[in-house]
Amino acid sequence: MGKNLADVEYKMRMTQDLKDKIVESAKEHNRSMNADIVARLEESFTKSFTESVDFAKGFLNSYLQIRATTYYSSMIDLKEQYEKEPSTELLYEITKYEILFNEMMKLAQREEELRLQKFDNSYSADEFEKITKQAFAQFHQIKKSDES
Incomplete structure (x- = not known):
């Protein structure tokens, strides 16, 4: 077992078919079955975290586009x-x-460009918190400008 892992054991039952898949995956990735299972579990938590960030970014971009459409419509009426x-x-x-x-x-264009960039979407908790705070700050700034 690796130096960074605690010596916690957990027995689990699985079908032979699932075990065969894990054995095959472990061989493909040059690691033990245990390492493959641990890596897959850790990935499942990171994926959920990344999906939350992507959802927040999508929500912000949609909001920006809706506000832009509203402003454009008002501008046309006023003209x-x-x-x-x-x-x-x-x-x-x-x-x-x-x-x-x-x-x-x-x-909206800036957010869309960032979304389309090819980069690693796995965020640490600190990065996620920073991104979330920035998104909320932008949201509140926009909301303030709407009210004035």
């Missing part, structure tokens, strides 16, 4: 009103929605 009856208030509102729309699109 139509401005053509009928120009005013400085309408011009101010149009400018505000153009800025919000452009910023949302930039953020």
Whole structure:
């Protein structure tokens, strides 16, 4: 057993078919059956963690796109009103929605580019916490700008 593993034993039952699959996998990866089972268990926890990060990123990107669409729609409506009856208030509102729309699109594009990058998606707990805090900070910043 490796130096980093505690000497904890756990007996388990499995079908012969499953054991054969583990033996084959262990041979393919040049490791013992025990090492293969441990590696697969650890991977299952990392995968779940990574899926949570991917879900959060997808949620943020969807939110950004929805907000951008809302701002664009408002901007078009205001421009139509401005053509009928120009005013400085309408011009101010149009400018505000153009800025919000452009910023949302930039953020959505940035998030999409990051999502498409080919990189290792396994995050440590510290990295996940940092990413989550950044996402929530962006979300609250966007929400604040919506309210003003």
